[in-house]
Amino acid sequence: xVQLEQPGVEVKKPGESxxxxxxxxxxxxxxxxxxxxxxxxxxxxxxxxxIHFADSDTRYSPSFRGQVTISADKSISTAHxxxxxxxxxxxxxxxxxxAVAGTSWFDPWGQGTLVTVSS
Amino acid sequence: xxxxxxxxxxxxxxxxxxxxxCTGTSRDVGGHNYVSWYQQHPGKVxxxxxxxxxxxxxxxxxxxxxxxxxxxxxxxxxxxxAEDEADYYCNSYxxxxxxxxxxxxxxxxxx
Numbered sequence: 001x002v003q004l005e006q007p008g009v010e011v012k013k014p015g016e017s018x019x020x021x022x023x024x025x026x027x028x029x030x031x032x033x034x035x036x037x038x039x040x041x042x043x044x045x046x047x048x049x050x051i052h053f054a055d056s057d058t059r060y061s062p063s064f065r066g067q068v069t070i071s072a073d074k075s076i077s078t079a080h081x082x083x084x085x086x087x088x089x090x091x092x093x094x095x096x097x098x099a100v101a102g103t104s105w106f107d108p109w110g111q112g113t114l115v116t117v118s119s
Numbered sequence: 120x121x122x123x124x125x126x127x128x129x130x131x132x133x134x135x136x137x138x139x140x141c142t143g144t145s146r147d148v149g150g151h152n153y154v155s156w157y158q159q160h161p162g163k164v165x166x167x168x169x170x171x172x173x174x175x176x177x178x179x180x181x182x183x184x185x186x187x188x189x190x191x192x193x194x195x196x197x198x199x200x201a202e203d204e205a206d207y208y209c210n211s212y213x214x215x216x217x218x219x220x221x222x223x224x225x226x227x228x229x230x
Contacts, residue, residue: 035219044122044224045157045165045208050217059217062120095164104153104212105170106219112164 002027004034004096004110011116012086019082020113022096029053031101034079036070039093039112048094051079052101086117120215123148123222125208130228136197141209141222142190149190153212156185156194160205168207169194196227204229 005023012018022034036048049060049070058070072079079096094113097106124142131137141148141156148154154172157165167176169185172192182197192211196203209222 035217037221044206045159045210045221046122047217047219047221050219061217097165103170104151104219105155105167106210107167107170107176109164109166 002098002108004098004108006094006096006110006113008111009114009116011118013119014088014117015085016117017082017084018086018115019080020094020115022079022081022110024053024077024079024098027098027100029074029077033099033101034072035097035099035106036068036079036081037095037097037109038064039095041092045095048081053079054101086115088117088119091115091117120147120213120220123209123211123220125222125225127223128226128228130230131196131199132230133199133201135199136195137199137227139194139196139207139209139225139227141192141194141211143192143211143213143220144190146215147211147213147220148187148192148209150214151212152187154185154187154192155210156183157208157210158205159208165208199229201229203227 032053035050038046048064051058069082096110099106156169159165172187207225
């Protein structure tokens with residue numbers, strides 16, 4: 001069974017950097033995509049971008065390109081989402097979701113990381 | 120890439136059937152049979168209900184069914200139950216980066 005593990009909560013101040021993780025277990029990463037999804041309080045799901053573990057092919061949503069960096073480290077089976085300088089408006093719930101290459105659906109999902117940015 | 124359009128809310132009585140629409144364009148919903156649906160209860164992780172327009176993963180109730188016509192995909196919930204009260208999102212493959220787009224989300228209320 002594939003599982004995605006995310007830290008539960010991150011609390012940061014404006015201007016600080018942050019890197020959150022999504023650890024994959026139970027599946028060969030040679031043909032696996034991880035997508036990052038933002039959900040702001042009381043709002044819907046938004047794709048931020050996707051990364052393919054095998055070759056680090058990364059695709060960003062235009063809304064998030066240049067605002068975040070998505071990366072993957074095959075050696076530790078972990079994908080990352082990072083910010084260099086957080087803003088209060090980055091406060092949200094961030095999910096990672098997995099998809100086998102060649103399929104079009106995302107399952108499973110991580111439990112989500114709640115990021116709070118406040119001075 | 121704009122979000123796919125879903126009705127903000129749909130309601131029905133227990134036992135009834137309801138349908139949630141998901142309207143896109145020929146670049147997403149209409150151009151591929153790669154539409155999936157997710158259910159999200161308050162405070163919970165989204166759960167896959169339907170993939171590739173009509174397919175149900177193992178363990179998902181057969182009360183949930185999907186279809187597509189042109190640029191609009193639909194999710195039908197038959198025999199509505201109280202536990203179906205949740206938010207529902209469609210997701211489609213698209214030719215625009217990052218190659219997927221969600222719908223705006225629909226809140227289902229069981230009266």
